[in-house]
Amino acid sequence: EAQVTQNPRYLITVTGKKLTVTCSQNMNHEYMSWYRQDPGLGLRQIYYSMNVEVTDKGDVPEGYKVSRKEKRNFPLILESPSPNQTSLYFCASSLSRINSPLHFGNGTRLTVT
């Protein structure tokens, strides 16, 4: 089944403890992206990747890192999480950047205390 898989679905952590949210797609998609969803603010893009080893900042990249060493994986890294990073995170992928629909993962609800 074609899908975008995020793990974990739920994560509670403490301020400053490094964490990684994994994202993997099995559709051979070139483009991958991370979004955070907050009430009243919609979906805001954190980082995106056009292909392996090609990444760029979205609208809210501060406090996050990403890597794209393989085409299928695009992990989101929080080196020193803070409470303002408490949010619902979505990974998404698309076949290419040209007019292709985004396929979203199931989301990761992160709470930083």
Added chain:
Amino acid sequence: GENVEQHLSTLSVQEGDSAVIKCTYSDSASNYFPWYKQELGKRPQLIIDIRSNVGEKKDQRIAVTLNKTAKHFSLHITETQPEDSAVYFCAATNSGGSNYKLTFGKGTLLTVNP
């Protein structure tokens, strides 16, 4: 950069009525405008999209219209049903540009009352 405004945060309609959700965008170079539906507790899913060389697109009960001059696009849902209740996000991007930042509106919660 692109700024997408989704003017209604909530919209309530009676079952069977039509619903229209409008978005405006700022970047005249934007040429791809998708709409995503997010049911409660679920992931966003594409329901319809439109490219800038087309003024209108229909798919059964849903349609999207685009006015490039005024820089706005709208989602139209006819004969609404309770299962249409969800948050709807519009988005815009310049898909031919050197990057691919898809900018979303803040979402409209549509409630269809039986």
